[in-house]
Amino acid sequence: MKNLILGLLFVILLGIGIVREPMKDTADLITGASTETYATKIDLIAGVSEGGYSNSYPVD
Amino acid sequence: MTLIMGLVFVWFIFVILFSKWIRKFNLYLYGICIVIAAILFTQETNIVNMGYVGLSFFILVMFASTLSQGTIRKKLMGNRAELAVMGSIFSLSHGLKYLIFAFDFTFFWRAPIYFYIGIASVVVMLPLAITSIMIIRKKMKGKDWKKLHKLSYLFYGLVATHLLLINNERFLFYVILFGLYVIYRVLALIQKQPIKPKEKIKIA
Numbered sequence: 111m112k113n114l115i116l117g118l119l120f121v122i123l124l125g126i127g128i129v130r131e132p133m134k135d136t137a138d139l140i141t142g143a144s145t146e147t148y149a150t151k152i153d154l155i156a157g158v159s160e161g162g163y164s165n166s167y168p169v170d
Numbered sequence: 171m172t173l174i175m176g177l178v179f180v181w182f183i184f185v186i187l188f189s190k191w192i193r194k195f196n197l198y199l200y201g202i203c204i205v206i207a208a209i210l211f212t213q214e215t216n217i218v219n220m221g222y223v224g225l226s227f228f229i230l231v232m233f234a235s236t237l238s239q240g241t242i243r244k245k246l247m248g249n250r251a252e253l254a255v256m257g258s259i260f261s262l263s264h265g266l267k268y269l270i271f272a273f274d275f276t277f278f279w280r281a282p283i284y285f286y287i288g289i290a291s292v293v294v295m296l297p298l299a300i301t302s303i304m305i306i307r308k309k310m311k312g313k314d315w316k317k318l319h320k321l322s323y324l325f326y327g328l329v330a331t332h333l334l335l336i337n338n339e340r341f342l343f344y345v346i347l348f349g350l351y352v353i354y355r356v357l358a359l360i361q362k363q364p365i366k367p368k369e370k371i372k373i374a
Contacts, residue, residue, distance in 0.1 A: 112238045112357065119350060120175060123343065127171030130339070136172045140217055 171343045173217060177226035181253065182246075185230070189245040196252045196304070203256045207263040221264035225329070227257025229347070232326055236354035238361075251302040258299030265292035284335035291328035298322055326351070 185192065192199060210218040217223050231254045234246035246253075265288060272278040272285065298321060301307055307315060330348040334341065 112354070113240065113242055116233065116237070116350070116354065120178065123346065124172065124175035124179065127173075127175050127343070131172040133172065136176070139173065 171340050173222050174226050174229070174343075177223060178229050181227060181230055185245055185249045185253070186242070189249050192249045192252050196255075199252065200255055200259065200303075203259040207259050211263045211267060218260050218263050219267040221261065224257050224259075224261030224264055225333075227253050227260065228326075228329065231257060232351050233354060236351070236358040251304065251307070254302050255299055258295050258302075261295060262292060262299075265289060282335070284332050287328055287332040287335065291325055291332055294321055294325045294328060298325060 207218055210216050213219065230246060231250055234243065234250050234253075237243040237246065268285065269278075269289065272281055298319060301310060301315060301318060310318075326348075330344065333344045334348075
């Protein structure tokens with residue numbers, strides 16, 4: 111019973127995950143692309159430009 | 171969240187289907203994981219360097235011992251060491267990548283606190299991972315091994331703190347995940363309590 115509940119909760123977490131973080135973005139991430147869903151600070155550290163359209167990482 | 175939970179299910183199915191095979195060829199699997207981690211280490215952003223793969227392994231490792239007796243628990247517990255070592259290989263890659271970034275971009279001394287907690291968790295993880303390899307485990311005394319592996323709770327705590335302090339969109343997911351672990355751990359401890367023999371009823 112305990113195992114079943116945990117399994118169910120994990121499935122629910124996966125379901126919520128798919129709603130919040132679409133499969134397309136997840137697949138993009140696996141292939142190495144950075145998306146808005148998986149916007150990562152490592153991009154900034156690595157010096158990736160946001161094209162001047164985003165205020166995510168304002169430059170002083 | 172999708173990726174982490176998706177990977178958890180993939181590893182789970184992998185263990186259920188190939189548990190004996192994983193045990194038998196564990197050294198080959200470690201080798202494959204090292205090669206994959208090393209190749210991906212050379213890239214900037216990917217699922218290994220961001221720590222998702224390592225975490226997905228550790229979620230299974232964490233929850234395995236909290237499950238009720240049965241085939242699933244038996245299979246997961248049987249491959250727990252292998253899952254932990256594979257998770258450690260990918261987590262080490264994640265830790266090293268960020269450490270190198272910290273030195274490359276000179277922010278090591280002014281990094282956010284979760285960065286240092288992440289480094290601390292990798293430091294705690296290393297002896298646990300090394301002693302999880304069967305060849306090394308066999309050279310240790312059972313009591314010493316058990317004592318050392320109590321550190322895994324410290325490791326889980328550090329990982330949870332690291333993830334929660336990042337405070338990203340997945341904050342609530344991590345709260346639920348580690349909250350669930352605490353509940354299941356406590357339940358497992360309660361169920362493990364030895365049942366006291368009934369006191370003999372004194373007949374007057």
